[in-house]
Amino acid sequence: MTRKTRGATVAAIGLGIALAASACAGGSSGGSGGSGDSAGGKVTVTFWENATNGPDGLAYFQSAAKAFEAIHPNVTIQYQTIQNEDFDGKLQTALNANSAPDIFLQRGGGKMQAEVDAGQLQALNLSATDKTNVGAGALAGLSIDGQAYAVPFDTQPEGIYYSKDLFQQAGITTTPTTIDELEADVALLKKINVAPIAVGAKDAWPAAHWYYNFAVRECSQATLASTAKSLQFSDACWTKAGDDLAAFLKVSPFQNGFLTTAAQQGAGSSAGMLANHKAAMELMGSWDPGVISSLTPNQKPLPDLGWFPFPAVTGGQGDPSAIMGGSDSYSLSKNAPKEALEFLEFLVTKDQQVAYAKAFQSIPVNQAAQSGITESYNVSALQAANKATYSVLYLDTQFGQNVGNAMNTAVVNMMAGKGNAAGIVSASNAAAAKG
Amino acid sequence: MSESLGTDTVAGSQSQGTFGAGGAGVTASPAPPRAAARRRGRARMRLEITLLSGPAIIMFLAFVIFPVAVAAYYGFYRWHGYGPATDWVGLNNYKLIFTDPAFQQVLWHNLLIVVLSLVIQGPLAIIMALLLNQKMRGRGLIRVLIFVPYVISEVIVGTGWSLMLQANGAMNDLLGHIGLGALQSDWLADPNLALWTLMAIISWKYIGFAVILMLAGLQSIPDEIYEAAAIDGASFWQMQRRITVPLLGPTIRIWAFLSIIGSLQLFDLVYIIWGQYVSGTAGTSTMAIYMVAQGRDAGNYGYGSAVAVVMFLISLVVALIYQRFVLRRDLRGAVTEGTV
Numbered sequence: 001m002t003r004k005t006r007g008a009t010v011a012a013i014g015l016g017i018a019l020a021a022s023a024c025a026g027g028s029s030g031g032s033g034g035s036g037d038s039a040g041g042k043v044t045v046t047f048w049e050n051a052t053n054g055p056d057g058l059a060y061f062q063s064a065a066k067a068f069e070a071i072h073p074n075v076t077i078q079y080q081t082i083q084n085e086d087f088d089g090k091l092q093t094a095l096n097a098n099s100a101p102d103i104f105l106q107r108g109g110g111k112m113q114a115e116v117d118a119g120q121l122q123a124l125n126l127s128a129t130d131k132t133n134v135g136a137g138a139l140a141g142l143s144i145d146g147q148a149y150a151v152p153f154d155t156q157p158e159g160i161y162y163s164k165d166l167f168q169q170a171g172i173t174t175t176p177t178t179i180d181e182l183e184a185d186v187a188l189l190k191k192i193n194v195a196p197i198a199v200g201a202k203d204a205w206p207a208a209h210w211y212y213n214f215a216v217r218e219c220s221q222a223t224l225a226s227t228a229k230s231l232q233f234s235d236a237c238w239t240k241a242g243d244d245l246a247a248f249l250k251v252s253p254f255q256n257g258f259l260t261t262a263a264q265q266g267a268g269s270s271a272g273m274l275a276n277h278k279a280a281m282e283l284m285g286s287w288d289p290g291v292i293s294s295l296t297p298n299q300k301p302l303p304d305l306g307w308f309p310f311p312a313v314t315g316g317q318g319d320p321s322a323i324m325g326g327s328d329s330y331s332l333s334k335n336a337p338k339e340a341l342e343f344l345e346f347l348v349t350k351d352q353q354v355a356y357a358k359a360f361q362s363i364p365v366n367q368a369a370q371s372g373i374t375e376s377y378n379v380s381a382l383q384a385a386n387k388a389t390y391s392v393l394y395l396d397t398q399f400g401q402n403v404g405n406a407m408n409t410a411v412v413n414m415m416a417g418k419g420n421a422a423g424i425v426s427a428s429n430a431a432a433a434k435g
Numbered sequence: 436m437s438e439s440l441g442t443d444t445v446a447g448s449q450s451q452g453t454f455g456a457g458g459a460g461v462t463a464s465p466a467p468p469r470a471a472a473r474r475r476g477r478a479r480m481r482l483e484i485t486l487l488s489g490p491a492i493i494m495f496l497a498f499v500i501f502p503v504a505v506a507a508y509y510g511f512y513r514w515h516g517y518g519p520a521t522d523w524v525g526l527n528n529y530k531l532i533f534t535d536p537a538f539q540q541v542l543w544h545n546l547l548i549v550v551l552s553l554v555i556q557g558p559l560a561i562i563m564a565l566l567l568n569q570k571m572r573g574r575g576l577i578r579v580l581i582f583v584p585y586v587i588s589e590v591i592v593g594t595g596w597s598l599m600l601q602a603n604g605a606m607n608d609l610l611g612h613i614g615l616g617a618l619q620s621d622w623l624a625d626p627n628l629a630l631w632t633l634m635a636i637i638s639w640k641y642i643g644f645a646v647i648l649m650l651a652g653l654q655s656i657p658d659e660i661y662e663a664a665a666i667d668g669a670s671f672w673q674m675q676r677r678i679t680v681p682l683l684g685p686t687i688r689i690w691a692f693l694s695i696i697g698s699l700q701l702f703d704l705v706y707i708i709w710g711q712y713v714s715g716t717a718g719t720s721t722m723a724i725y726m727v728a729q730g731r732d733a734g735n736y737g738y739g740s741a742v743a744v745v746m747f748l749i750s751l752v753v754a755l756i757y758q759r760f761v762l763r764r765d766l767r768g769a770v771t772e773g774t775v
Contacts, residue, residue: 089731092516114734118517204712257602259624259713268601401734402515409712409728416624416716434531434729434738435513 044076045340046101048091051081057290060359068346075339084264085203088401095120095333102336103344106150106329108142109393110400115331116144122332124148124341133348133366141393142329151344152327153353154362156286157309157385158209158394159323161377164304166194166280175308179248182311186253189280195255198270198279200263201415204408205396206270207258209283209324210248211411211424212395215241216324217313221390224318228398231432233425237317242414242421244313249415255279259416264291271295275302283310285326285394286381289361301361307377309384323388326397327365399428406431503747506740514737528741537715538742541725544630544718549698551634553691556642560690561683563642564649565675578646585643593707596636597623600708623708629717636704641697645690652686653679685765692757699750702727722746 047065051057058081065077080101082090087105094100100120106112115121126148131139134152142150162175170189176182189196201207216224219237227233255261255273262269271288273279275295282288293301312320330347332340346352353369356362363382364370373379385391396404410427413419419427510528512520532538567578584592599605600622607619622632656679664674680687702723705714711728714720726746730739 092731092734096516111734114515114517118515120517202710202713204710255603257621257624259716260597260601260621260709262710266598268598268603401732405728405733409715412712413716416626416713418626418716430535431733434528434733434735435515 042074042076043337043339044078045103045337045343046078046080047343048080048082048087048101048104050084050087050105055294056359060355064347064352064355065343067352068343071346072339072342075343077343100333100335102340103330103332106142106331107394107397108150108326108329109397110402110404111397112142112149112331113144114400116149120334121149122334122336122341124151124332124344126151127345130345130348133350133353133368135365135367138327138365141327150329150331151348152329152365153347153356154286154328154360154365155325155385156327156362157323157325157381157388157391158213158283158285159307159309159381159384160197160281160283161274161288161292162281162306162308163274163277163279163302164306166192166277167306170280175306176311177308178311179244179313183248183251183253186251194277195273195279197253197255197281197283198261198273199254199258199282200261200270201254201259201412202261203263204405204412206263206282206284207415208396208408208411209394211241211245211407211414213283213310213324214244214248214313215318215395216322216392217241217310217316217318217320218244220317221319221322221392224392224395231399231403231428233428238425239421242424245411246414246421259412267295269295274305286362286378287328287360289375289377290359293361301375305375305377307380319389321384321388323385323391324394325385325391326394328360328362400435402435403428403431503744506743506747508740509737510741510744512737513735514740515734516736520737522737524737528738529745531738532742532745538722538725540715541720541722545699545701545721547630548634548637548701548721549695551630552637552641552694552698555634555638556645556694557687557691559638560642560645560649561680561687563646564653565679567646567650568653578650581646582643584640585647587640589640589703590707592636592640593704597708600632624713624717626716626718629709629719633705633708633719636708637701640704641694645694648686648690649683652683656682688761688765692754692762695753695757696750699746699753722749 047061049057049061058079061079065079068077069075088107088111091100091104095115095118112121124147126134126139130151138152138155139148142148142152166189167175167185170185170192172185172188176185186196199207199210215238218241219227219235223235223237227235227238255270255278258270261273264271266272267276270279270282271284271291272295274282274288275292276297284291289301289305292305293299296302309321309323330344332344347356348366350366350368353364353366354372357364357369357372357378361375361378363373363378363385370382373382392398396408398404399407406427407424410419410424413427414421414423509520511523511525513522513524513528514520563581567574567581601607602621602624606622610616610618620628622628660678660682661674664678669677700723701721705719705721705724706727709717709719711720711724711732714724722742723746726739726742729742730736733739
């Protein structure tokens with residue numbers, strides 16, 4: 001650099017820093033931070049949802065907002081829909097930038113714990129009516145030390161969604177109750193040239209849920225609970241679950257190219273394959289019917305959709321009736337106005353829950369609204385959920401982002417033939433070292 | 436903005452260090468008029484340089500230097516992305532990175548991609564440029580066709596190819612229809628194929644840029660040299676080998692530099708086509724994929740920042756070595772030495 005330009009550069013850099021600093025200072029007031037002060041004035045409540053079932057879900061939310069705004073004329077509810085796989089990253093960015101939405105989808109487990117530890121969530125002050133609407137069991141899973149931090153809208157027992165028509169074509173009369181029966185059905189379905197089971201391994205978690213369900217069958221309830229605390233996968237049942245999955249993979253139950261199939265995006269996704277009768281089964285949570293109906297050729301629900309619980313595994317320590325699942329729940333960010341909580345309370349009332357369940361084709365958390373369930377897959381799922389001796393939160397959510405992500409990746413590795421059951425355990429331990 | 440800098444009447448005011456440490460020989464005695472005028476000119480020049488380069492420098496600081504500094508800071512912490520970082524771990528993140536077999540794997544993939552990009556695209560681009568430099572019909576159309584992929588966004592390219600190359604996608608369907616069913620394969624997930632699939636897509640996408648560069652280089656070679664060579668009885672191939680390629684040297688070296696840096700930073704195509712989970716098993720994951728998977732997706736933002744720093748240092752070292760040893764002759768004279 002010449003001597004004569006050096007001074008100019010220094011000046012320009014100084015100017016730059018000054019401007020950059022002022023720009024940064026000015027930028028933090030943007031976003032949709034909670035409007036806090038809401039004494040009688042106009043309040044805007046921002047609401048982020050992941051809209052897994054396309055337009056119907058958003059249409060329900062819009063109408064619920066209209067009904068709520070009619071009672072509270074000073075409130076405006078503002079929705080933002082974010083694709084499921086992008087949701088967590090966007091939310092984290094918003095929380096860090098102090099521009100968090102007032103209400104947002106909460107997955108619970110380790111992620112919720114991290115948000116609470118960081119003081120990002122509002123402790124919810126729920127009334128007795130709210131607790132009756134939601135049910136004590138559902139709230140317990142979203143509480144830390146007895147304090148609820150999220151309100152669930154539905155219950156999502158995970159199980160296998162299947163096409164009744166394809167089962168009939170393949171000559172399958174009853175749904176499988178053991179893994180051996182499931183393997184026999186896989187063979188029958190291959191004969192009619194459909195993929196027996198669709199799985200979206202590109203997103204990792206749908207593939208990992210196979211491993212988790214095997215783990216729920218292999219591990220006792222006590223082991224699951226203690227592992228969630230210690231994150232040490234020393235119990236033999238974790239390895240055994242991996243071996244079970246490896247054995248199941250030997251019958252090639254999944255579609256060709258399942259490693260690069262997405263879960264929910266487009267007709268080629270695993271949900272899309274079920275929606276277009278290219279695959280007969282998919283292991284998923286209860287948002288799946290909504291996703292499937294957005295991917296059918298006419299964008300209507302799949303008429304022949306059924307559900308059965310994850311089959312029993314012989315010799316497992318877990319209760320064969322146990323169910324893994326979660327819920328679509330919503331949390332309030334720390335600065336959310338009181339109207340945001342009122343809106344959540346409004347959404348779990350009976351009439352709203354009936355409409356919610358209809359739009360999302362799911363099982364509402366409010367038991368008074370459950371009588372309205374007619375879809376056969378939801379009836380089956382609700383029966384199984386009521387029969388379960390205990391239920392477990394999705395394990396990748398339960399274990400928290402760090403270990404959950406490592407496990408998901410390790411399961412995909414194993415499915416690709418690049419690892420084994422022991423690799424899942426060691427990957428989880430390695431992740432714990434980084435976190 | 437200009438008020439704060441004052442006008443250009445700074446001259447003569449003996450402004451010791453008005454612009455920082457650059458007062459080139461300001462004397463303390465009253466200057467003779469000629470010198471004053473020169474100083475006025477110089478001050479004005481500084482002001483103009485500041486005004487004209489200021490915005491670019493601000494952008495560069497805010498969007499390049501500042502994030503690099505922030506990443507370096509967070510790299511020393513175990514930080515999960517909420518609130519201020521408090522859990523200082525020193526160099527532990529770096530220790531974990533270099534002992535993580537997954538990182539060694541992605542580093543290896545990156546090196547492969549760097550080498551393969553050079554080996555595949557370089558010769559192809561030179562040959563295409565030589566052909567397109569000849570007078571022929573449809574030359575403009577071919578140039579456009581070769582260049583178009585470079586213009587399309589990586590996301591579109593990635594989505595398109597990923598749909599076509601699915602196991603049940605258009606590519607396998609086409610092969611089945613034209614009687615090449617034996618060639619049908621899992622282009623994306625098969626670990627023996629995936630890296631070559633990636634290289635094919637990268638080459639298809641970026642070769643347009645290389646060809647355009649080479650063509651520009653060819654334009655700058657004077658025709659007289661070829662005429663002289665023709666008089667001396669050189670054949671077409673002799674001319675290409677002894678005149679064109681050597682004189683293309685600077686262009687090739689600059690292109691190779693850009694290609695190496697681009698390959699080290701490769702992220703978007705892989706992320707779109709494979710996603711961060713499958714790229715590892717398919718053998719196409721890169722350092723940037725590792726960074727996002729370990730940082731954003733696992734929630735270990737401190738660790739991810741350390742990976743970013745490692746990537747930055749690797750790219751920096753490569754760039755410095757390359758400039759020092761490969762581009763030395765090309766850059767001579769391009770960098771002005773301060774001779775005032």
